[in-house]
Amino acid sequence: MATILVVDDEMGIRELLSEILSDEGHAVEVAENAQHARDYRLRQAPDLVLLDIWMPDTDGVSLLKEWGAQGLLTMPVIMMSGHATIDTAVEATKIGALNFLEKPIALQKLLKAVEQGLARGSAAAPVAGAVAVKAPVPANATTVAAAVALPVLAADAVATSTAATQAASISFDIPLRDARDAFERAYFEYHLARENGSMTRVAEKTGLERTHLYRKLKQLGVDLSKNKGE
Secondary structure, X not given: OOEEEEEOOOHHHHHHHHHHHHHXXXXXXEEOOHHHHHHHHHHOOOOEEEEEOOOOOOOHHHHHHHHHHOOOOOOOEEEEEOOOOHHHHHHHHHHXXXXXXXXXXXXXXXXXXXXXHHHHHHHOOOOOOOOOOOOOOOXXXXXXXXXXXXXXXXXXXXXXXXHHHHHHXXXXXXXXXXXXXXXXXXXXXXXXXXXXXXXXXXXXXXXXXXXXXXXXXXXXXXXXXXXXXX
């Protein structure tokens, strides 16, 4: 789990990004302006920052320059804007921004950018000059790996078995609409169980927008609470 700081003066954007990233298992902190972001960065360094360019007090590019000048730009930063020009995006990248996302932000682009940013941050984590020491590989490494993989395989097996049982129990003697609803219910419950209740991943796997997915699940009477991961 990573700690991601979302800096944006629009409450709707902060709430949406927080919901999506929390759904992915990340810890999300928010700042409504540059000053709040400064204060947070002085207390700790997040694993990733999503930084809006246009803000009322200090714009994101200026804040990026400040962090760079103060030696605080130690984490990947992804810039966001709905009005920035190509020159602005290029300038931010030259200063040290890892990526640039144009609003409205597409879900797939957001998740891909976050994944790449966290991967870049992890790769840069070792302190300069430190010597990497390879840990010895235990003789039973294969057994350990298999033991770790078993719960995941078991969860998939349970989800598949449950879905198959539900699908097989659908009666052919009911109206087509009822049969279709029963199948769709089993279909979505299968994906919810397999993705541990992550609405973002279920939306991705089923090809539906999150808002449409929520409405569909509510219409079908799917209980989301029992599928939500801890």
